[in-house]
Amino acid sequence: MAERVLAPCNKALQGELEIPGDKSISHRAVILGSIANGTTKVSNFLDGEDCMRTVKAFELMGVSIEKQDSTVIIEGKGTSALKEPVEPLYFGNSGTTTRLMLGILSGLPFFTTVYGDASLTKRPMDRVIDPLRAMNASIDGRQDGSYLPLSIRGENLQGISYTLPVKSAQVKSAVLLAGLFANGETKVIEDTPTRNHTENMLEAFGAAISSDGRETTITNIQTLTATNVYVPGDISSAAFFLVAAAIVPGSKLTLKNVGLNRTRTGIIDVLLTMGADLQITNQQISGGEEFGDITITYKELSSTVIEGEIIPRLIDEIPILALLATQVEGTTIIRNAEELRVKETDRIAAVADVLTTLGADIEATVDGLVIHGRKTLTGGEIKSYNDHRIAMMGAIASLIAKDDVIIDDDSSIYISYPNFFDHLQDIIL
Numbered sequence: 001m002a003e004r005v006l007a008p009c010n011k012a013l014q015g016e017l018e019i020p021g022d023k024s025i026s027h028r029a030v031i032l033g034s035i036a037n038g039t040t041k042v043s044n045f046l047d048g049e050d051c052m053r054t055v056k057a058f059e060l061m062g063v064s065i066e067k068q069d070s071t072v073i074i075e076g077k078g079t080s081a082l083k084e085p086v087e088p089l090y091f092g093n094s095g096t097t098t099r100l101m102l103g104i105l106s107g108l109p110f111f112t113t114v115y116g117d118a119s120l121t122k123r124p125m126d127r128v129i130d131p132l133r134a135m136n137a138s139i140d141g142r143q144d145g146s147y148l149p150l151s152i153r154g155e156n157l158q159g160i161s162y163t164l165p166v167k168s169a170q171v172k173s174a175v176l177l178a179g180l181f182a183n184g185e186t187k188v189i190e191d192t193p194t195r196n197h198t199e200n201m202l203e204a205f206g207a208a209i210s211s212d213g214r215e216t217t218i219t220n221i222q223t224l225t226a227t228n229v230y231v232p233g234d235i236s237s238a239a240f241f242l243v244a245a246a247i248v249p250g251s252k253l254t255l256k257n258v259g260l261n262r263t264r265t266g267i268i269d270v271l272l273t274m275g276a277d278l279q280i281t282n283q284q285i286s287g288g289e290e291f292g293d294i295t296i297t298y299k300e301l302s303s304t305v306i307e308g309e310i311i312p313r314l315i316d317e318i319p320i321l322a323l324l325a326t327q328v329e330g331t332t333i334i335r336n337a338e339e340l341r342v343k344e345t346d347r348i349a350a351v352a353d354v355l356t357t358l359g360a361d362i363e364a365t366v367d368g369l370v371i372h373g374r375k376t377l378t379g380g381e382i383k384s385y386n387d388h389r390i391a392m393m394g395a396i397a398s399l400i401a402k403d404d405v406i407i408d409d410d411s412s413i414y415i416s417y418p419n420f421f422d423h424l425q426d427i428i429l
């Protein structure tokens with residue numbers, strides 16, 4: 001437990017930040033580098049707790065992974081060199097590790113047991129177990145395999161055509177990764193596009209994959225070929241500072257080398273719709289992933305409605321967008337975001353609780369939030385719910401609060417943004 005007391009700030013935010021690497025892309029780089037043939041160098045890797053769970057899992061299966069600061073060198077020897085781990089794989093708090101690894105482990109010829117922390121143990125796994133079983137995977141676990149702990153005995157998999165019943169990139173990725181080992185073709189169809197980092201990276205590692213953004217097909221070509229991966233900054237981490245600059249008068253921040261993959265930039269679209277002064281420069285592309293610098297200057301914004309197809313493009317940014325909504329005139333409505341109920345915590349309930357404690361006017365609905373702005377935030381003692389995104393939202397709220405904001409436990413921030421408080425200090429004038 002690490003309580004944090006944040007005093008009122010009342011200062012504008014200025015400067016430049018190099019946002020740490022994208023969590024989703026870092027996981028995928030370790031996974032594909034570990035099963036490919038050859039040496040994969042990953043630069044700007046996110047040294048957060050969740051990504052280290054993925055690293056540790058492959059180390060326990062015999063892969064040599066060397067880490068020097070934010071560079072990771074993976075000595076991939078193909079899937080046949082992976083060995084049965086002698087101990088259960090611990091996935092901590094990481095939904096991405098769990099669901100993507102279930103896809104991989106289903107096709108590897110040995111036995112594994114996987115488990116996680118209290119939060120992960122409550123998160124639904126039937127969403128990946130169902131399609132994987134349909135591919136002939138042999139998986140068992142608590143409540144017939146709906147929850148961790150789970151055990152997996154790798155089998156000969158069969159390709160399937162699968163229409164996603166939930167808007168989830170983790171489910172899509174689990175099925176596509178299992179498709180690497182399956183006989184025949186594996187197809188995933190989604191009605192609303194979700195993040196496509198798995199598809200981009202599979203292509204960069206030479207997989208036989210094609211996608212039109214809604215239908216993705218992969219066939220088993222036996223081997224992937226190592227390639228170097230540059231991980232852009234995580235837009236989900238940048239989001240905290242985008243909103244910080246949007247709520248603290250007089251602020252101007254530049255966030256460098258942030259991932260701009262269209263399946264992730266819903267927050268930029270929302271900020272622009274609300275009237276933000278936001279510029280993107282130095283746009284580049286690497287491994288199919290766009291990135292660039294984002295400069296945002298404080299300006300009064302207006303309320304909006306966030307719903308429908310944009311939701312998967314900003315799903316992890318909803319807590320911090322809810323804080324933004326408390327600071328604009330009018331009512332902001334967030335709908336179709338029921339997936340938030342099954343994240344690290346129930347984020348709809350947690351956001352409503354934390355922001356209510358801080359003096360906001362906010363209601364939780366079944367699938368979202370209704371926020372009436374603008375309200376002066378007071379301060380107070382808030383719970384992080386052991387959820388990194390809730391803890392960081394509370395910390396950003398302290399920038400505009402009238403009194404101290406006391407976060408009961410901020411240790412979850414190591415999941416996705418280990419140097420978050422250093423960055424926060426760096427930009428306070």
Ligand SMILES: O=C(O)C1=C[C@@H](OP(=O)(O)O)[C@@H](O)[C@H](O)C1
Binds near residue numbers: 168
């Ligand atoms: O594929 C990924 O890397 C992720 C997908 C999203 O989850 P879902 O697939 O459950 O929507 C997101 O919330 C999570 O932080 C990371």
Ligand SMILES: C=C(OP(=O)(O)O)C(=O)O
Binds near residue numbers: 023095096344389
């Ligand atoms: C939901 C998240 O991650 P995961 O599903 O990997 O635990 C997140 O980072 O907000």
